[in-house]
Amino acid sequence: MEFLVRFETNLPETMSAEEIAGLKSAERERAQELRQSGILKKLWRVPGRKATVGLWAAVDATELHAALASLPQFAWMDATVEPLATHPQEK
Amino acid sequence: MEFLVRFETNLPETMSAEEIAGLKSAERERAQELRQSGILKKLWRVPGRKATVGLWAAVDATELHAALASLPQFAWMDATVEPLATHPQEK
Amino acid sequence: MEFLVRFETNLPETMSAEEIAGLKSAERERAQELRQSGILKKLWRVPGRKATVGLWAAVDATELHAALASLPQFAWMDATVEPLATHPQEK
Amino acid sequence: MEFLVRFETNLPETMSAEEIAGLKSAERERAQELRQSGILKKLWRVPGRKATVGLWAAVDATELHAALASLPQFAWMDATVEPLATHPQEK
Amino acid sequence: MEFLVRFETNLPETMSAEEIAGLKSAERERAQELRQSGILKKLWRVPGRKATVGLWAAVDATELHAALASLPQFAWMDATVEPLATHPQEK
Amino acid sequence: MEFLVRFETNLPETMSAEEIAGLKSAERERAQELRQSGILKKLWRVPGRKATVGLWAAVDATELHAALASLPQFAWMDATVEPLATHPQEK
Amino acid sequence: MEFLVRFETNLPETMSAEEIAGLKSAERERAQELRQSGILKKLWRVPGRKATVGLWAAVDATELHAALASLPQFAWMDATVEPLATHPQEK
Amino acid sequence: MEFLVRFETNLPETMSAEEIAGLKSAERERAQELRQSGILKKLWRVPGRKATVGLWAAVDATELHAALASLPQFAWMDATVEPLATHPQEK
Amino acid sequence: MEFLVRFETNLPETMSAEEIAGLKSAERERAQELRQSGILKKLWRVPGRKATVGLWAAVDATELHAALASLPQFAWMDATVEPLATHPQEK
Amino acid sequence: MEFLVRFETNLPETMSAEEIAGLKSAERERAQELRQSGILKKLWRVPGRKATVGLWAAVDATELHAALASLPQFAWMDATVEPLATHPQEK
Numbered sequence: 089m090e091f092l093v094r095f096e097t098n099l100p101e102t103m104s105a106e107e108i109a110g111l112k113s114a115e116r117e118r119a120q121e122l123r124q125s126g127i128l129k130k131l132w133r134v135p136g137r138k139a140t141v142g143l144w145a146a147v148d149a150t151e152l153h154a155a156l157a158s159l160p161q162f163a164w165m166d167a168t169v170e171p172l173a174t175h176p177q178e179k
Numbered sequence: 180m181e182f183l184v185r186f187e188t189n190l191p192e193t194m195s196a197e198e199i200a201g202l203k204s205a206e207r208e209r210a211q212e213l214r215q216s217g218i219l220k221k222l223w224r225v226p227g228r229k230a231t232v233g234l235w236a237a238v239d240a241t242e243l244h245a246a247l248a249s250l251p252q253f254a255w256m257d258a259t260v261e262p263l264a265t266h267p268q269e270k
Numbered sequence: 271m272e273f274l275v276r277f278e279t280n281l282p283e284t285m286s287a288e289e290i291a292g293l294k295s296a297e298r299e300r301a302q303e304l305r306q307s308g309i310l311k312k313l314w315r316v317p318g319r320k321a322t323v324g325l326w327a328a329v330d331a332t333e334l335h336a337a338l339a340s341l342p343q344f345a346w347m348d349a350t351v352e353p354l355a356t357h358p359q360e361k
Numbered sequence: 362m363e364f365l366v367r368f369e370t371n372l373p374e375t376m377s378a379e380e381i382a383g384l385k386s387a388e389r390e391r392a393q394e395l396r397q398s399g400i401l402k403k404l405w406r407v408p409g410r411k412a413t414v415g416l417w418a419a420v421d422a423t424e425l426h427a428a429l430a431s432l433p434q435f436a437w438m439d440a441t442v443e444p445l446a447t448h449p450q451e452k
Numbered sequence: 453m454e455f456l457v458r459f460e461t462n463l464p465e466t467m468s469a470e471e472i473a474g475l476k477s478a479e480r481e482r483a484q485e486l487r488q489s490g491i492l493k494k495l496w497r498v499p500g501r502k503a504t505v506g507l508w509a510a511v512d513a514t515e516l517h518a519a520l521a522s523l524p525q526f527a528w529m530d531a532t533v534e535p536l537a538t539h540p541q542e543k
Numbered sequence: 544m545e546f547l548v549r550f551e552t553n554l555p556e557t558m559s560a561e562e563i564a565g566l567k568s569a570e571r572e573r574a575q576e577l578r579q580s581g582i583l584k585k586l587w588r589v590p591g592r593k594a595t596v597g598l599w600a601a602v603d604a605t606e607l608h609a610a611l612a613s614l615p616q617f618a619w620m621d622a623t624v625e626p627l628a629t630h631p632q633e634k
Numbered sequence: 635m636e637f638l639v640r641f642e643t644n645l646p647e648t649m650s651a652e653e654i655a656g657l658k659s660a661e662r663e664r665a666q667e668l669r670q671s672g673i674l675k676k677l678w679r680v681p682g683r684k685a686t687v688g689l690w691a692a693v694d695a696t697e698l699h700a701a702l703a704s705l706p707q708f709a710w711m712d713a714t715v716e717p718l719a720t721h722p723q724e725k
Numbered sequence: 726m727e728f729l730v731r732f733e734t735n736l737p738e739t740m741s742a743e744e745i746a747g748l749k750s751a752e753r754e755r756a757q758e759l760r761q762s763g764i765l766k767k768l769w770r771v772p773g774r775k776a777t778v779g780l781w782a783a784v785d786a787t788e789l790h791a792a793l794a795s796l797p798q799f800a801w802m803d804a805t806v807e808p809l810a811t812h813p814q815e816k
Numbered sequence: 817m818e819f820l821v822r823f824e825t826n827l828p829e830t831m832s833a834e835e836i837a838g839l840k841s842a843e844r845e846r847a848q849e850l851r852q853s854g855i856l857k858k859l860w861r862v863p864g865r866k867a868t869v870g871l872w873a874a875v876d877a878t879e880l881h882a883a884l885a886s887l888p889q890f891a892w893m894d895a896t897v898e899p900l901a902t903h904p905q906e907k
Numbered sequence: 908m909e910f911l912v913r914f915e916t917n918l919p920e921t922m923s924a925e926e927i928a929g930l931k932s933a934e935r936e937r938a939q940e941l942r943q944s945g946i947l948k949k950l951w952r953v954p955g956r957k958a959t960v961g962l963w964a965a966v967d968a969t970e971l972h973a974a975l976a977s978l979p980q981f982a983w984m985d986a987t988v989e990p991l992a993t994h995p996q997e998k
Contacts, residue, residue: 089180089238089239089240089241091408092314092323093409095409100374101919101921102374119359120359130360131357131359131360132272132274132355132356132357132360133355133356133357133968133969133972134352134354134355134988135353135354135355135971135972135975136912136914136971136972136975136986136987136988137986137987140357141274141354148180148239149180149262149263149264149406149408150180150264150265150406150408152262152264153409156408156409165409166410167409167410168409168410169262169407169408169409170316170323171182171239171240171243171260171262171317172240172315172316172317172323173241173316174241174314174315175313175314175315175322176315177298177301177302177313178313178314182317183405184318186318192464207450210450211450221451222448222450222451223363223365223447223448223451224445224447224448224449224513224514224517225443225445225446226444226445226446226455226513226514226516226517226520226533227459227516227517227520227529227531227532227533228530228531228532231448232445240315243317244315244317244318247317247318256318258318259318260317260318261407261414262408263405263408264405264407265405265406266405266406266413267406268392268393269403269404269405271908271966271967271968273772275773282738284738329908330908330967330990330992331770331772331908331990331991332770332772332908332992332993334772334990335770335772335773335992347773348774349773350773350774351771351772351773351990353910353971353988353990354968355967355968355969355972362511362512364535364590368591373556375556420453421453421535421537422453422535422536422537422588422590423453423537423538423590425535425590426588426590426591429590438591439592440591440592441592442589442590442591444455444512444513444533444535446512446513446517447514454587456587456596465646465648480632483632484632494633495632495633496545496547496627496629496630496633497627497628497630497695497696497699498625498627498715499627499637499695499698499699499702499715500641500699500702500713500715501713501714505547505625505627534596535590536587536588536589536590536596537588537589537590538587538588539586539587540588541571541574541575541586542585542586542587544635544693544694544695544696546717546863548864557829603635603694603719604717604718604719604861604863605635605719605720605861607717607719607863607864608719608861608864611864620864621865622865623865624717624862624863624864626694626695626698626715626717627695628694628695628696628698628699636860638860647739665905666905677903677905677906678818678820678900678901678903678906679786679790679901679903679904680806680898680900680901681728681786681787681790681793681806681899681900681901682730682732682802682804682805682806683803683805686903687820687900716862716869718860718861718862718863718869719860719862720860720861721859721860721861721868722861723847723848723859724858724859726817726875726878728899729960753996767997768994768996768997769909769911769991769992769993769997770992770993770994770995771991772990772991772992778911778989778991785817785876785899786817786899786900786901787817787901789899789901790901806899807953807960808877808880808897808954809877809951809952809953809954809960810876810878810880810881810952810953811878811951811952812951812959813952814938814939814950815949815950815951819954821955823955828920830920877954878952878954880954880955881952881955884955893955894956895955896955897954897955
């Protein structure tokens with residue numbers, strides 16, 4: 089089942105440049121793994137924002153939540169999940 | 180997978196009392212079938228409104244949409260669907 | 271450039287079943303043409319609603335508007351368009 | 362009487378990992394007691410968020426508030442409570 | 453248990469002055485009965501609007517919904533119900 | 544004239560338990576005085592929140608504001624005030 | 635006591651030009667009376683809309699509601715009322 | 726002074742194709758006059774909608790309202806006006 | 817041209833009582849100057865809040881912004897500005 | 908393609924006056940470069956706020972995002988981007 093996931097990440101002002109760099113690198117690596125397992129299908133940047141729209145696929149919302157919660161920046165992400173049904177024209 | 184589905188039904192002013200009665204009876208019958216097939220698990224009335232909150236279970240959003248669209252009043256329903264993940268305490 | 275387009279179609283109560291069928295058939299045909307020309311990339315159904323989320327690609331918002339306005343149901347559609355930027359991980 | 366309760370918990374950045382672990386463990390324990398007393402009937406995770414949707418049963422809103430306020434994380438919870446009426450089909 | 457109930461009534465343009473008068477008279481009568489049974493405790497007018505804020509008391513949301521749905525204007529009312537808990541200072 | 548006043552109090556994380564206890568005790572005392580002077584007529588707890596709905600009576604909004612601003616927690620309160628008119632059925 | 639009142643008037647499509655002219659003329663006349671009695675102090679036009687912002691003065695919300703409800707277009711007005719307190723700098 | 730004006734025009738279902746064509750032609754003509762007088766500086770189409778964003782210049786909101794109200798479709802327009810100040814970098 | 821300006825001022829928790837007193841005194845003084853120059857015509861207190869509604873007059877939004885930005889508390893104000901047109905009844 | 912970009916900049920309380928001055932000077936310089944390259948076409952100040960409305964032109968949302976993210980204050984900006992289509996009257 090596909091989901092449209094929108095998240096915005098705001099790291100705290102007190103985090104050092106080094107911590108941020110480490111976190112972002114870990115984030116990219118974990119995202120790469122989620123792509124390879126087929127859960128993360130596509131990401132877009134929301135122009136002008138520290139935000140992302142993505143197309144995700146998972147068996148259900150429980151598997152999707154586990155994937156999102158495995159992202160290193162999850163603690164600072166504000167995410168919303170929208171379920172998608174197959175459109176008749178796509179069948 | 181479970182979904183929280185909220186809908187409000189507003190039939191048009193021009194519909195006759197007879198048409199409304201027929202529609203409501205067909206609605207109850209179809210809901211009964213959806214309960215027997217396990218898709219509709221529980222309904223609540225939103226107090227003060229012609230609205231319903233329900234707990235539904237389906238393989239995915241496509242199956243859920245088919246179930247909702249099979250309700251005789253679907254054309255006049257304003258529905259929103261929220262995906263639910265299993266809570267760790269429920270495992 | 272890609273766009274996320276969300277629209278909901280509410281045909282008037284006074285429209286006959288025949289008119290609706292004709293309109294829906296013309297809509298599918300026009301959507302098929304827009305897919306072939308590469309403007310319409312993917313559609314999803316929003317579960318529980320007469321609504322659609324879609325991924326579209328056009329040179330700019332002017333070309334996108336022309337494509338959307340060419341849909342036979344455009345007069346009864348409530349649409350919103352969100353611009354999407356390429357995500358660094360997709361490059 | 363049943364209530365749909367939605368809450369989101371955001372612990373402060375300054376809290377130590379140890380304090381958080383202690384709080385979460387106390388939270389699970391108190392939730393378990395509320396389940397045994399029949400006030401907390403079911404919890405779901407809102408996918409992508411530090412949030413929960415739950416089905417609760419209490420004599421009235423005063424008893425429900427006492428139960429929610431007894432949760433160790435209550436000070437950091439943003440909760441909304443929606444009253445539910447029995448649906449005619451459930452009688 | 454007490455509830456704060458807010459409703460706004462918009463009768464259709466096509467209703468005759470006679471029908472409206474009959475409906476309003478029946479509404480006042482039914483409200484009077486609900487006051488005598490202790491369910492309707494107090495009503496206020498929202499200034500500038502065809503709307504009402506009221507304090508209601510019922511065993512639960514099911515009894516409250518039955519009371520609201522028994523009002524002759526219920527079909528044209530847009531109502532919202534907010535549950536109220538007893539404040540510690542009132543005990 | 545009556546007013547419906549809704550407020551939510553969020554004390555800062557940095558306040559000590561002692562300061563909070565002193566503030567809450569002063570708050571109850573001042574509320575008691577406002578009850579005796581007839582300005583504060585009734586308070587309810589919003590279930591699940593650090594929030595209150597109250598029925599207040601004052602000559603006008605200026606007197607009401609003075610009463611609210613005299614509460615020791617006023618600096619940390621987020622309040623909204625709704626004017627109430629007498630309902631014809633209450634006359 | 636002063637109030638800020640905002641209203642927007644949308645007359646039904648089915649009303650004849652003659653009825654509209656009569657209504658608008660009666661509206662101006664009644665507004666003139668309310669000005670003379672000191673209840674209506676000042677009106678502004680919201681640019682681009684069939685809407686008005688006004689400064690009104692009345693003993694309380696009950697008197698204000700009576701004044702607003704006496705306007706011939708009241709049945710088609712969507713109004714909101716905001717209570718105003720005297721600012722310390724104005725004393 | 727410049728204003729950002731956003732409007733959406735929804736003509737009623739009952740209007741004939743001929744009336745619509747006449748109205749749209751009169752609209753274009755009046756817009757042309759407003760451009761020549763310097764009040765209407767620039768228009769954009771909101772993609773996917775029967776809506777427009779425009780840059781207008783007028784002495785004040787009263788002159789702007791007169792210009793907007795002179796548009797033949799004004800009765801069916803839902804408009805919002807945002808005042809713009811000169812940015813220091815533009816001086 | 818007149819403007820309705822609404823602002824809410826929230827000074828940071830870390831500001832000392834002395835700094836606050838100095839700021840508030842400077843604010844009153846600057847407001848007094850703006851009244852004398854005719855830009856600030858009237859202020860009201862929003863009951864229950866650290867907020868103000870005011871009637872301002874300026875040549876245009878640029879002059880108004882300069883006046884608002886000259887207030888000593890401007891850095892901590894959240895302001896919204898609404899343009900007002902002259903109502904036909906006021907002419 | 909043109910975009911309407913709205914952003915509000917809130918620098919943290921802890922930033923020194925010197926850092927702020929440096930940042931603002933770098934911001935003006937970068938904005939000047941973006942004007943020269945034709946990406947930034949026009950800026951307006953939103954009266955009463957630390958906010959800006961601007962007209963930007965870029966090949967697509969990806970180029971626009973790169974331009975916005977190159978602004979020295981980007982980390983503290985809350986921006987929204989609206990795509991604009993050419994209006995038929997402008998052709």
